[in-house]
Amino acid sequence: MATIFGSGIKRREDPRLITGAATYTDDVKLPGLTYAAFLRSPYAHAQITRIDTRAAARAPGVLAVYTGADIKDRVVPVPCAWNVPNCNLIVPPHPLLAHEKVRYVGDGVAMVVAESRAQARDAIDLIDVDYEPLRGGVDPEQMAQPGAPQLHAEVPDNIAFTWVVAGGDAERAFNEAEVKVRERIVQQRLLPTAMECRAAVASYNKGSGQLTLWVSSQNPHIHRFLCSVMLNLPEHRVRVISPEVGGGFGSKIPAYPDEALVSLAAMDLGRPVKWAEDRSENYKATIHGRDHVEDVELCGTRDGTITGIRTKVYAGLGAYASTAAPGIPTILHGLVYSGAYTIPNIHGTIHGVYTAGTPVDAYRGAGRPEAAYLIERLVDIYAREIGMDPVEVRRKNFIPADKFPYTTATGLTYDSGNYAGALDKALSMLDYKAFRKEQAEARSRGKYLGIGVVSYIEICGLGPSQVAGAVGFGGGLYDSAIVRVYPTGMIRVYIGGKPHGQGEETTFAQIVAEEFNYPVENIQIVAGDTEITPQGWGTYGSRTTAVCGSAVKVAAQRVKEKARKVAAHLLEANEADVEWKDGKFSVRGSPDQAKTFAEAALMANLAWNMPAGLEPGLEATAFFDPTNFVYPFGTHICTVEVDVETGEVHILRYVAVDDCGPPINPMIVDGQVHGGVIQGIGEALQEIAIYDESGQLLTGTMMDYAVPKASQMPRIETAHTVTPSPVNPLGVKGVGEAGTIASAAAVVNAVCDALEPFGVRHIQKPVTPARVWAAVQAGQRGGEAAGQNGKERAR
């Protein structure tokens, strides 16, 4: 039992999930329930000249119809919660329902509430809206040019901010460099696609003035905070319950207008109101990810020392600044331009640009995959330029294992790392030299194999609250836990995080079980209800285990310390003489004199016989605020065969070596890696949100957006190295985003490596068969490879 921490026990959340007994938001039913539906803009950018809701209001079952004009004086615009400093950020108002103007296809125009879901849906078709279409545009670079259509009167050239990251002297480094390489990289828009779309149920008690809001959320406390702002309702009168959540990937971090609007209707009607997004609505009205157009450069010496990185990035924000949006392409992106390497000179200019598309916010990895992708693509391009093996270039530039904590040119202090160790382990799993031989042999037969190696780092375990404040994040980044011990010794742990598939009901129970020498069955983890859980900041940024898990550990230690005092009293021993040994409190030197944790817990709760001055009860609360971020890392290797006749890419092997510190549950860690890697492979090979010229989302349903399928995806071979982090008591890092951060670059590196004989240096992701084929054709013609130095936005 002493090894419960680190064992791959089965998940404790699963029994309800495999039997259909789990309750997701759309499963919540309340007496008198009504249903909301939204009319959403069919235009990317248009003036609203007239809205006639009379027919809808008269339709069967309809209880209320709301337009932007109806509510604008009753609510506060959707707040942006990450006001990145020193970049002249302009955040124009984001109305809960558009009035005067719509700014993307999917912008809410009206809400209908009716007795049934179908009646609400029928009635929105009866709302008559006159639009005067305006020019739109979703390309962030084009929308930032003078003369582009202006979305917001207060934002010239649609530029929300211009943020600069600088360390060392990049200009000088580039001027003096022996070798320079540059590339145009487009990091396409992606649709997060949590399998459960968003949903909300609001119930208001007019007598008590209490609003209860069920919402599919990664961070119920943030939703409580932001909904209270939007609704002008004191925060203590808002209870947010985030029940079972069917995936998030960042898309359920932000506050959206929709949950506030159903709350408003519930308050007006005195009846509960439910809204559940459907997938077509989700693809338009739930945030998207990525959307960068980048010009990136790397410079170095002829013999493989990287001396500088320079970028110019247009980051599309979509129509409005979503909750965390300004921080994603800046703090979570530009600051990690050093990657795993000692790059002394770094300069990045990042323009955040409003575009007439769905707002863009955190999507798995959020800024860091974009950084890892551009760095790791550049390293391969540089290696080819100087004729050096890309593995050796990486090894040569790694931050050495004995240099941690290591401060990068951008001012981050990496906590711990052994990058060469992870690389060596990956190379031991996939014989690199043998593959190179096989590749050469295959080429002679007209078969094109390629290998892509990526050594990534990420910044996660977000993060010290003081830093959050310094970088303009409108919240804390500590997290919290209450460990409550019942008279029978059974334990409930209430946490501030909100797991939604990552398995913390199991891993956190393992942390507590280890502490008390308990079976995990004695421990229950409770999350997702702001009424009973302490203030926390949610589950995203691979932070929950590192930050909230540490709070669990600290709270458990506090409980244990009090229990030790009670045990000493029961043993009639000096407190100083009682130690925790072999899973019991025992008197030092006489192990037979012992009390179990459960025995101490019983007395603490009964309080019949307590040490003088010690209050009854046995529970503790901890708020854990880390002293630094954590920096997981690893090496992923992908091998591919490219069919140059059809452009198809076939993944041969995928090896992932990740270091997230000591794994609490290796089975869960591997599951996180599998899912993350496949999401990145989807990004590399097939996922892209495509808009047409008029701003219509062409990939607006699952028929058109290429979510990876089982038959398309490879097996992942996982392994780990273990380098503990010094910044939390568990030594853990994070692993939820790692796979996605590494894998897109690993795949594209492999594809470009395969196509080296055709002179193909870079292909924009997703590297679809059409793009690969075009690149091969261009190569055979001896011209520039398609996508290279060209900005290709469509398939």
Add this chain to the structure above:
Amino acid sequence: MKRPVTLTVNGTVRTATVEPRALLVHVLRDDFDLTGTHIGCDTSQCGACTVLIDGLAVKSCTQLAVQCEGQAIITIEGIGTSDALHPLQTAFWEKHGLQCGFCTPGMIMLAADFLASNPDPTEPEIRHALEGNYCRCTGYQNIVAAVQAAAATLRAAQAASPPSRAVSSSTSRAGQPAGAAV
């Protein structure tokens, strides 16, 4: 105009009065409170709503409830119980074949039908069979492992008690373990 529809759901005859346009998935969830069947899309891609209709795996968003008059429906709530899990439920649990769990009921129902017709599938066959069911969390690897493990369990059960494949519907080809309550 609403009309009555009578279905045998998880072995119990149930009647609801529904609009002709009502989809089976909505009637299961809203009228029969069987919320284990989920809705993940609106174009019949994702498979989260998969149930067994007379033993065949069907996306319940592709059927009008009134089309199913008289048919036997099995949902995730009926394929096993907490005390007597179906081998697929056990396998998904043991192999970590789920994370957020939203796609899981559909995956299990699909796999039940698939294993009934192909009790000893290869990995490519499993991946092909799963093509109409999306999962965004697991990367599918452990789902494949779960289906393989369940297949082995079901084959062993079959070998132990050969011909008995009695389930509630005579036309069923869902792979039920001997003695599973349906």
